[in-house]
Amino acid sequence: MNYKSTRGSAAVSASAAIVKGLAPDGGLYVPESFPALEGVSTFVGLSYRERAKKVLSAFLRDFTPEEVDHCVEKAYTAEKFGSDEIAPMHRLSSTAHVLELWHGPTCAFKDMALQILPHLLTVSMRKSGIRDEVAILVATSGDTGKAALEGFRDVDGTRVLVFFPRDGVSNIQRKQMVTQEGKNVGVAAVEGNFDDAQNGVKSIFTDAEYNAFLKENGIVLSSANSINWGRLVPQIVYYVSAWVSLVEKGEIKEGESFNVVVPTGNFGNILAAYYAKKMGVPIARLICASNANDVLTEFISTGVYNRKRDFHLTISPSMDILISSNLERFLYDISGEDSEKVSGWMEELKTDGEYHVDADTLSKMQEILWAGSCDDAETLDTIRETYEKYAYLADTHTAVALRVYDNYVKKTGDAAVTVIASTASPYKFGQSVLGAISENVPEDDFEILEEIEKESGLPVPKALGELRTKPERFGMTCPPDKMRDAVKTLLDL
Ligand SMILES: *Cc1c(COP(=O)(O)O)cnc(C)c1O
Numbered sequence: 001m002n003y004k005s006t007r008g009s010a011a012v013s014a015s016a017a018i019v020k021g022l023a024p025d026g027g028l029y030v031p032e033s034f035p036a037l038e039g040v041s042t043f044v045g046l047s048y049r050e051r052a053k054k055v056l057s058a059f060l061r062d063f064t065p066e067e068v069d070h071c072v073e074k075a076y077t078a079e080k081f082g083s084d085e086i087a088p089m090h091r092l093s094s095t096a097h098v099l100e101l102w103h104g105p106t107c108a109f110k111d112m113a114l115q116i117l118p119h120l121l122t123v124s125m126r127k128s129g130i131r132d133e134v135a136i137l138v139a140t141s142g143d144t145g146k147a148a149l150e151g152f153r154d155v156d157g158t159r160v161l162v163f164f165p166r167d168g169v170s171n172i173q174r175k176q177m178v179t180q181e182g183k184n185v186g187v188a189a190v191e192g193n194f195d196d197a198q199n200g201v202k203s204i205f206t207d208a209e210y211n212a213f214l215k216e217n218g219i220v221l222s223s224a225n226s227i228n229w230g231r232l233v234p235q236i237v238y239y240v241s242a243w244v245s246l247v248e249k250g251e252i253k254e255g256e257s258f259n260v261v262v263p264t265g266n267f268g269n270i271l272a273a274y275y276a277k278k279m280g281v282p283i284a285r286l287i288c289a290s291n292a293n294d295v296l297t298e299f300i301s302t303g304v305y306n307r308k309r310d311f312h313l314t315i316s317p318s319m320d321i322l323i324s325s326n327l328e329r330f331l332y333d334i335s336g337e338d339s340e341k342v343s344g345w346m347e348e349l350k351t352d353g354e355y356h357v358d359a360d361t362l363s364k365m366q367e368i369l370w371a372g373s374c375d376d377a378e379t380l381d382t383i384r385e386t387y388e389k390y391a392y393l394a395d396t397h398t399a400v401a402l403r404v405y406d407n408y409v410k411k412t413g414d415a416a417v418t419v420i421a422s423t424a425s426p427y428k429f430g431q432s433v434l435g436a437i438s439e440n441v442p443e444d445d446f447e448i449l450e451e452i453e454k455e456s457g458l459p460v461p462k463a464l465g466e467l468r469t470k471p472e473r474f475g476m477t478c479p480p481d482k483m484r485d486a487v488k489t490l491l492d493l
Pocket of ligand 1: 108110143226263264265267268269270318397423424
């Protein structure tokens with residue numbers, strides 16, 4: 001099975017799609033067809049790693065079984081993820097189950113993909129006969145950057161360069177990045193928001209002259225952003241695994257469906273759930289939760305995608321996004337793989353800042369998705385209420401999902417079992433989380449960590465605690481139109 005572009009250019013193998021990241025026509029790679037999962041019983045009793053191998057080999061058709069095994073075994077270890085469960089489920093009630101995706105080395109869900117991507121990429125490079133060094137260029141709203149740095153650090157044949165919006169990440173997120181260790185890493189702040197950083201990276205990828213210059217220096221660019229197929233495919237695994245766990249624990253019967261709620265930014269995580277559904281995981285409703293940047297909520301209810309609106313900096317910054325890149329893959333799928341239509345919409349988005357999908361596409365979208373949003377005050381209320389009611393401490397992103405789920409149940413009365421994706425440790429956004437449950441919020445980020453531990457009894461993750469004394473290595477700041485120069489500097493060219 002090969003991978004074609006959402007904008008219509010020719011199909012390539014899985015390994016080529018992973019090496020390229022973005023298709024040459026600016027579109028995103030999608031599988032030509034979706035493999036059907038074997039029944040749930042074939043997964044019951046298997047470890048997360050074994051489940052991952054089955055799902056990944058169905059998509060990575062030009063990888064040998066040994067290559068898939070190697071990637072999975074390197075990535076999903078108990079050492080890196082705290083236990084062999086990798087993505088444990090926490091039962092809040094008979095209907096609400098929290099899927100914790102943040103037990104990896106950076107305490108956020110991006111690790112689920114970025115611990116395995118470097119291995120998928122190095123295998124893919126070997127298969128594609130590439131001898132150049134691959135430089136991973138990342139625009140991050142916070143968590144991807146750190147997770148990419150951590151995943152790629154000191155992986156032979158790779159470099160990793162991260163751009164983050166100067167005013168759009170938390171102090172801990174910034175510290176995690178600028179203290180990064182490793183001999184192949186680089187970090188710079190961009191004067192602008194996430195979309196500025198992402199547009200800067202995209203324009204570098206499509207700049208032929210600049211890429212030729214890099215190539216002369218033995219470097220090819222690739223992307224670790226959630227547009228890379230190698231990022232997306234590992235995310236399908238945890239929805240399959242969540243389904244199997246629900247059946248194993250008797251929370252649902254074989255064949256019974258469930259809902260999934262995802263706190264959404266770039267639309268990667270929720271798209272992986274949709275792809276799991278296409279493979280046969282019985283997901284009934286997919287609920288798309290947004291913060292005050294509610295462009296997706298409006299789009300899913302009206303069919304009008306309009307990015308010409310105020311950009312809000314919220315307490316769930318990893319979802320502060322006005323252009324959700326992976327939505328393109330979803331639209332491609334539900335429009336019957338109409339690359340002309342999709343290209344048109346993306347062109348309108350670029351030139352007019354908005355597009356309207358047709359009635360057919362809108363109704364297909366609404367069959368699958370339900371959308372809602374909440375503001376910061378509601379997010380904080382939800383953290384407090386969840387803590388009081390269930391003694392469960394949710395981070396700000398997860399709280400957005402919990403709130404939107406609550407609104408969904410109130411509106412629809414749907415009592416189906418529901419999996420709520422939890423995307424970050426409560427420690428990662430400690431200031432907001434502590435403020436929601438306690439009067440006593442210290443100024444200092446590290447005292448906040450200690451205070452949360454005292455209050456909740458959850459131990460401070462080691463990787464966050466040790467940031468306190470780590471020296472900062474990277475202080476570069478650049479305007480969005482000077483990112484090409486920053487790349488050169490960071491690559492020593
Ligand atoms: C990246 C991220 C999200 C958004 O995920 P998308 O795949 O971009 O929709 C939500 N929460 C956290 C903590 C994240 O890091």
